[in-house]
Amino acid sequence: MLRLTVGAAALLTAMPAQAQPLEPSSRWQVDFGETECLAIRKYGEGAEATHLVIKPYATGDRFEIALIDDRVTGDTLSQGGTMRVGDDDIALPGIRFSDDEAGRTVTTWFGDDLSALSGAEQVDLELGEGERSLKLTQATAVVDALQECRTVLADRYNMSGNVVTTPPQGNVDVLRDEDYPLLALDEDQESVFRALLLLDEEGNVAECSLLSFAGDALFVARSCGLIRERARFEPAIGPDGTAVRSAFVTPVVQWRLGKEISNQTFRDFERRDRAIRERSRGPGDSEGVLLRPPGERPR
Structure with missing residues (x-):
């Protein structure tokens, strides 16, 4: 696995008082994995820490953006949510999965176009009753790295159509x-x-x-x-x-x-x-x- 680290740059522009975005407590880590591409960043410390994860799919422009909390932040649900970048409110389907036993919550939004995050200084994510605001920084470099990783991943799994002459055979009838x-x-x-x-x-x-x-x-x-x-x-x-x-x-x-x-x-x-x-x-x-x-x- 190839891991890139992108340094966080301090923003000099004052944020509006009402925004109060969470500040990052780590640098970006972009992982070029054999099965997936991930950008990960930590916000906060201790029991209140949150991890932001961005995962592009190996094909098309789609991506997942998720918040992982080592605590229960709400009930499990599936419904429409919102990702706000700049002046754009983008409606996205989302899932929040709360594991009471493990004391962990994963909230995921499913986006159509990863490039929407390029150049963003802040992202606001809403699902259910709450909204979370996070300061990004270095978003363009992160999106560019993920796009490069996605291309590598697509090549690895032969999505160009020139390598596979007989497609895989099987089904997913395994859920009971x-x-x-x-x-x-x-x-x-x-x-x-x-x-x-x-x-x-x-x-x-x-x-x-x-x-x-x-x-x-x-x-x-x-x-x-x-x-x-x-x-x-x-x-x-x-x-x-x-x-x-x-x-x-x-x-x-x-x-x-x-x-x-x-x-x-x-x-x-x-x-x-x-x-x-x-x-x-x-x-x-x-x-x-x-x-x-x-x-x-x-x-």
Whole structure:
């Protein structure tokens, strides 16, 4: 793993009194990982510390921006949220997953265009009842590094279409009702999602990223972990007949105990999913679910 450290520069411009953004307590760390790209920064100290994490997907422009707290900051939920950068209020779907036993909360917003953060001096994130404001600094350098990492990651998993001659074969039919005993007690709980999987040469799931979702936050938050653990594919094959790394966009995954997904939940999912597919449609993508590599604009 290649790790870059970006120094924090002091801002000389006075902030408005009402903003009160959290000040960083560490430098940026940008990790060029084998399965993901991450930018991480700490805010505050001790029990009140928060970590900001930015994760671009290996394809397209989409990204996740998350706050990780070593304390419970609210109930688990899934709903629309907001990311404010400068004068722009950007509506983003979000998930807050609170683990009472571990005393930890992860709140994630799912964005469409990483470049929205480039040049930003502050980001304000809202989901549910609270809003968090964080001072960024060095955002352009961080976004540029993440874009470079994303291109490297896309090449590693052969997303250009020139390496994979036979796509991977398999499915993600690995989620069971007994995985969610608390949800199974409430017949009104339901979820729908689609994910991007990165597969290694043996057909194992190296990484799972949510592309679009609607419904119960607990199911959605746990599903990618279970897919990584259980799903197995016949690996993709390259021109020389050997197995190669690849990417796989899942079909729509639905869960509801003993019932069909409600029309409203599925409409919410379809609205998000359609927007992603329209933005991400690439050459030769007849179904609109094979996402384009970084750098290729939608046609």
